[in-house]
Amino acid sequence: MTADRRTVLRTAAQLAALTAAGGLLTGCAGGTPRRADTGTLAAHPGTVDPQQTTDPAWNGGEGPESPAPAEPQPTGQPTAAATQSSTPPTPPALTPLAAGTPYEVVYGPRTGKNVALTFHGSGDPRLATALLEAAEQRGAKLTVMVVGSWLDQQPQMARRILDGGHELGNHTQNHLNISAMPPDQARAEIAQCADRLQKLTGSIGRWFRPSAAQFATQMVRDQAKAVGYEHVLSFDVDPRDYNDPTAAELQRRVLSTVRGGSVVALHMGHQCTIDALPAILDGLAKAGLKPVTASQLCA
Template identity: 50%
Template structure:
């Protein structure tokens, strides 16, 4: 399309005149509105069904040198960014199960996680004990977080993990399936980092029981976790294990 240079010059002159008049009257000129479309939401893949896998998945194949580090997404976003920085410098990709309330307060974290090549999933809206709820209430918690994920990413996220429990009760599994998640994501290695046991204990809690195919539970929001990551990642490298997303672990 040809550029209307005279129109552009007239528009620029009008803007300058308006600014000069406003300054003369003691009123600062209003900034020009931003140009161009608003940034598009980060794009996230949808959940997948893995034929042959159980409804609740606790680990992946044991015959490949891969593990999945999974992080419960909440807490200080500065600690989350620090953890992601350690992981990405080591070439690790992980799975983040985000709490809906956390995304409400820090919506930019959805893009940060996806832009780093990580999985992003659902860890309920309010992070309360989902196994104590009725099926209808559990569905509201799962769907509440799914709605936020869809608004921010165009998808309900790749995985659902129940809050405050390692294993989902049957009503929670039914609610998750109704919300669009074919599988519930559990884990077989618990770092216990949420107890703040110190970085060395976090490393020991993971590396002791870890083996090929393991799914590890970790948390954003804890300084011990961030401090433990370099040693944990170094141990994986020494053992020839690669940290991948849960999607890659099962693919």
């Protein structure tokens, strides 16, 4: 065998060995190189493998080295890590209640001029937002007793309510007839909504209101206390806006029965309530009554 022939054979063997070991890259000139043995993207200056954006352990397929750094962000634009905060929300400040406030509040001091407009929190978030805006335009503070399943679907509403200066409370997770439940199920209904409030706001809220009932049975009271609620919020004025009366009729129902200390039960998600709210607030003002949160009513 000639010397040239032996040289060619040695070169071919070396090339085959390098290829088997994964030491060669193939691809068109100027393109992104790929490993000949795996077909996966190899590290390339100025490029980021799409896998890197979803797999934080991605390291370019080059062994236990650190992942390739992401390209610099433009000035003033936060990185993805900077936009994700694990800091728990700051709980809202609660107005201290007056000494002797009963466990179940049906109404506040009759000698005062404050009233509490309370709302069942559920329904179309656009209607809920419109109602909050109507109240805020006139400086009224509301108490929203939210349903936990609504917060699961509309988590942004918890912060929206608090940012408007209003108060949040617990109205169970699924708004079922809590009085007819066995104790463990009733406690779960209360605790699940409390968990949603805690996660979204940093607090379970001060108030619990039983679902499908005006007053809490002793069993429901016991379960609410076990979850951490020191007060149940009932009501003494029920204008039944859930039946969707006309705005004029709803206004009449509220203003003909409300008086100092009243707790009024209303509902988000009903257009008639939004339509009637400005006139209700005007009527309260003419009567010298001021809508405040339930905590302010009992302060």
